[in-house]
Amino acid sequence: MKIKQILLAARPKGLPVAEDFKTETATLPELQPGEVLVKPLYLSVDPYMRGRMNDTRSYIPPFQVDAPIESSGVAEVTASKADQFKPGDKVMSTAPRPFLPWATAAIFPAAHLRKVDDSIPLTHYLGLLGVPGLTAYFGMVDIGKPKPGETVVVSGAAGAVGIVVGQIAKIMGCRAVGIAGGSEKIKLLTDTFDFDAAIDYKGNPDMDSAVAAACPNGVDVYFDNVGGDISDAVARHLNFFARVPLCGQISLYNSTEVPVGPRIQPILVTRSILMQGFIITNYASRFGEGVKQLAEWIKAGKIKYTETIEEGFDRLPDALLGLFSGKNSGKMIVKV
Known part of the structure; x- marks a missing residue:
């Protein structure tokens, strides 16, 4: 054949x-x-x-x-x-x-x-019931540990993982702020997926000010999908005891030299911040749990895709x- x-x-x-x-x-x-x-x-x-x-x-x-x-x-x-x-x-x-x-x-x-x-x-x-949905679920539930009233920021928010992260944040009673590129994606996040605010990194040369405006109470959970300059800007607004699930660094994947940026360690130390990288296979033994919960949220109309x-x-x-x-x-x- x-x-x-x-x-x-x-x-x-x-x-x-x-x-x-x-x-x-x-x-x-x-x-x-x-x-x-x-x-x-x-x-x-x-x-x-x-x-x-x-x-x-x-x-x-x-x-x-x-x-x-x-x-x-x-x-x-x-x-x-x-x-x-x-x-x-x-x-x-x-x-x-x-x-x-x-x-x-x-x-x-x-x-x-x-x-x-x-x-x-x-x-x-x-x-939604595959790797992206499970990545969003376990990254948020196990590492992000969002609490009602907190501010959750997700980069790459209009992507397969980011869309689910923002909706889980809302389910858990948080303020959801997405970062994406282009006015169409910003409208999608706020109008279709009920994000409280969205930042167009392509239309905001001053990301530091944009994050400050969208997160007046600082950032409690930053779900990092992109890395680079965007994450440098968000890091400056992390609150004490913030959590950073480190999921992806797509802005750096095509770098031909070792990227050099602001040193984040002083912020992590002085604000008692947890940053943890993870891959979805870490949770292979719990996939059934994730699929079950995601399916329940889908049936209840709490997650769209x-x-x-x-x-x-x-x-x-x-x-x-x-x-x-x-x-x-x-x-x-x-x-x-």
Whole structure:
């Protein structure tokens, strides 16, 4: 069986470009007993994937040059030699390989797949009930520990994680302030997702004053998705005993030199602030808890969501690159 697949052609220097990807054809072998042939329906693109394009040690192995890129996805079974799956079943991959290759079809051992309930929108498994939603939930509940009346600021607020963070803040009785780029995203945060205030970093050259105006009582929880100058500005307004869940640093992912900025440690020390980095797999044993709570909030109408869906297998590289220019509102997904 002939398939198309998208490979990493070269390791990027700075911002990735189209030439760092290449599309090739390949031939799949015959299906063996215990194996399942799947066709991807939706593939996720996420900021962390930029780090996997580098040949550096991290919490997840790097992509290999001349090998298919991979990401979270939902697929349909098209052929099966395993009793537990039949054609038409909707599935996701599980450990030890919880990703789908960027290919028009793939073969998996049945033990590495799990069925999903297709009465729920399939894209929810990549967003609200997937890694972004769980990241927002555990980062806020376990590290942020928001209390009623506190001010919660989230950067990258119009992204897949940030939108959920702000709504969890509201559920917990906090003032939610989002930072995003562009007037359309600012309107989305305040009008659709009920943020109390939103700051357009593209339209505010003085972020220090903008944060001060939006947070007159200071910042108690800063959910940091972007790092860089934005986080430097927020840090100056952190209150005593503030908590900083450190989720992402997308503004720095394409840096070719070691970034140098204000030294935050004196602020952390003198104000007794907790800053803690985390990755979602730290909470793997509690995913059931997170999905259950998020689902309850969704059913109660307390959490809304938005997605940016590109169509077409060949759009995968452009969708990934679009994350770094802020092309997406909410979760970026490619419908294969």
